[in-house]
Amino acid sequence: MQIGVLAMQGAFLEHIRSLEALGVKGIEIRKKNQLKEIDGLIIPGGESTTIGKLMIEFDLMDTVRSLVEDGMPVFGTCAGLVLLAQEIIESDQPRIGLMNAKARRNAFGRQIESFEVDLDIPVLGEDPFHAVFIRAPFLEEVNPPAEVLARFMDKTVLARQGNILAAAFHPELTNDLRLHRYFIELAK
Amino acid sequence: MVQVEKGTFTVKKGLAEMLKGGVIMDVTTPEQAKIAEEAGACAVMALERVPADIRAAGGVARMADPTIILKIMDAVTIPVMAKARIGHFVEAQILEKLGVDYIDESEVLTPADEEFHINKNDFKVPFVCGARNLGEALRRIGEGAAMIRTKGEPGTGNVVEAVRHMRRVMSEIRRLQNLPEEELMTFAKEIQAPYELVLEVKKLGRLPVVNFAAGGIATPADAALMMQLGSDGIFVGSGIFKSKDPKKRAKAIVAATTHYNDPEILAEISKDLGEAMPGIEISSIKQEERMQERGW
Numbered sequence: 011m012q013i014g015v016l017a018m019q020g021a022f023l024e025h026i027r028s029l030e031a032l033g034v035k036g037i038e039i040r041k042k043n044q045l046k047e048i049d050g051l052i053i054p055g056g057e058s059t060t061i062g063k064l065m066i067e068f069d070l071m072d073t074v075r076s077l078v079e080d081g082m083p084v085f086g087t088c089a090g091l092v093l094l095a096q097e098i099i100e101s102d103q104p105r106i107g108l109m110n111a112k113a114r115r116n117a118f119g120r121q122i123e124s125f126e127v128d129l130d131i132p133v134l135g136e137d138p139f140h141a142v143f144i145r146a147p148f149l150e151e152v153n154p155p156a157e158v159l160a161r162f163m164d165k166t167v168l169a170r171q172g173n174i175l176a177a178a179f180h181p182e183l184t185n186d187l188r189l190h191r192y193f194i195e196l197a198k
Numbered sequence: 199m200v201q202v203e204k205g206t207f208t209v210k211k212g213l214a215e216m217l218k219g220g221v222i223m224d225v226t227t228p229e230q231a232k233i234a235e236e237a238g239a240c241a242v243m244a245l246e247r248v249p250a251d252i253r254a255a256g257g258v259a260r261m262a263d264p265t266i267i268l269k270i271m272d273a274v275t276i277p278v279m280a281k282a283r284i285g286h287f288v289e290a291q292i293l294e295k296l297g298v299d300y301i302d303e304s305e306v307l308t309p310a311d312e313e314f315h316i317n318k319n320d321f322k323v324p325f326v327c328g329a330r331n332l333g334e335a336l337r338r339i340g341e342g343a344a345m346i347r348t349k350g351e352p353g354t355g356n357v358v359e360a361v362r363h364m365r366r367v368m369s370e371i372r373r374l375q376n377l378p379e380e381e382l383m384t385f386a387k388e389i390q391a392p393y394e395l396v397l398e399v400k401k402l403g404r405l406p407v408v409n410f411a412a413g414g415i416a417t418p419a420d421a422a423l424m425m426q427l428g429s430d431g432i433f434v435g436s437g438i439f440k441s442k443d444p445k446k447r448a449k450a451i452v453a454a455t456t457h458y459n460d461p462e463i464l465a466e467i468s469k470d471l472g473e474a475m476p477g478i479e480i481s482s483i484k485q486e487e488r489m490q491e492r493g494w
Binding site: 017018019020021022023024040055056057059060063064067068088089101115116120121122123124125126127128142143144145180183 | 200201202203204205206208209212213215216217218219220235238239240241275276277294297298299300322323324449452453455456457460
């Protein structure tokens with residue numbers, strides 16, 4: 011199995027490290043033809059506007075969208091969550107836009123409001139998940155078939171819609187591999 | 199009660215991780231900030247004047263007027279950075295209060311202290327600092343910097359100093375990795391760096407924080423060169439808004455930073471960019487006027 015990590019901009023190397031720690035090969039994706047080689051795709055944290063524009067400029071957006079529509083598992087973290095949401099509040103930026111949810115960018119405030127916290131994520135078991143939120147978004151509305159997997163301060167910070175998984179925080183910045191493992195199970 | 203921790207080193211360093219593979223552009227107006235965002239910048243640096251103009255104007259260069267910084271913060275949704283003078287912790291307090299996302303304790307401004315840098319651990323907002331070599335980088339990290347950049351020679355459009363500084367840091371890291379345990383304390387003494395951080399660099403094989411290139415980057419090829427030399431991302435100061443066609447050049451530099459290893463794409467995006475900023479040969483700048491000499 012090979013998992014692609016979109017490498018337009020952002021923390022793609024950290025995701026590859028997390029995948030490798032689970033014994034899965036991660037490859038950096040910069041061009042359309044590389045999408046053929048993968049069983050799943052991670053969209054990392056970074057600047058969602060930058061990543062979206064580069065996906066358009068280098069003609070990856072439509073291909074990624076149709077692969078995900080055809081069932082390829084995709085996991086977006088932070089900027090990745092923004093790019094996966096159908097609606098982005100107060101923004102017309104480019105997006106994949108397949109999760110039936112409404113994202114709010116920089117929803118907790120600017121960098122000085124960035125934080126770490128222990129989250130309850132029932133699908134990952136009883137132990138709390140230490141989550142790092144950086145200028146993080148959240149999902150303001152989540153509608154079926156999308157479902158909420160974790161909330162913080164009444165806001166959705168982890169959601170899933172079939173083959174689409176979206177987190178507002180950065181599992182790639184900590185050593186807890188449970189969320190990456192959960193995603194890899196989707197890709198099997 | 200759930201414990202929420204803010205301003206930790208993890209979140210400070212974390213924002214820099216999110217900027218990787220991206221371009222941070224100097225801007226002086228909300229209009230320029232929008233052009234930068236539209237071109238795909240991952241952050242902007244809010245300034246009163248770009249380094250080339252600071253160099254030309256001479257005199258004392260200080261933190262920008264808060265009005266300018268706030269207008270730029272209002273104009274874009276990407277992170278906004280701003281510069282404080284070396285050692286000027288009150289400028290840093292003001293910038294933190296304004297809510298900027300990163301502070302650059304920068305040699306581009308006139309230093310306020312010729313002995314000491316800001317104690318960056320005192321702040322919740324993260325700092326980036328310039329460095330010419332490994333020792334300087336580790337001293338800044340020891341003071342709390344969560345991100346490092348090469349100094350280069352700002353405002354020159356000449357990449358030679360940024361290359362020198364990046365190569366220097368990389369070669370010192372390689373040398374350190376080959377040293378036996380018993381030589382590490384003396385190595386730390388020689389490069390004037392905290393011993394604990396020297397051990398960490400040896401273990402990681404890289405700096406413990408993100409390391410960008412800055413100072414003199416003017417073309418997509420310059421950006422790709424710095425990336426191939428091992429930079430995590432790129433700062434462009436005067437190089438964009440001192441060129442003939444800032445929009446086009448900004449976009450090309452963003453694309454070059456993503457596709458730094460792909461000469462075919464680099465060739466394509468380097469076409470028809472219009473004139474680059476005028477460059478300055480480093481040897482024509484007197485030693486005491488070189489910004490990179492500032493910092494201790």
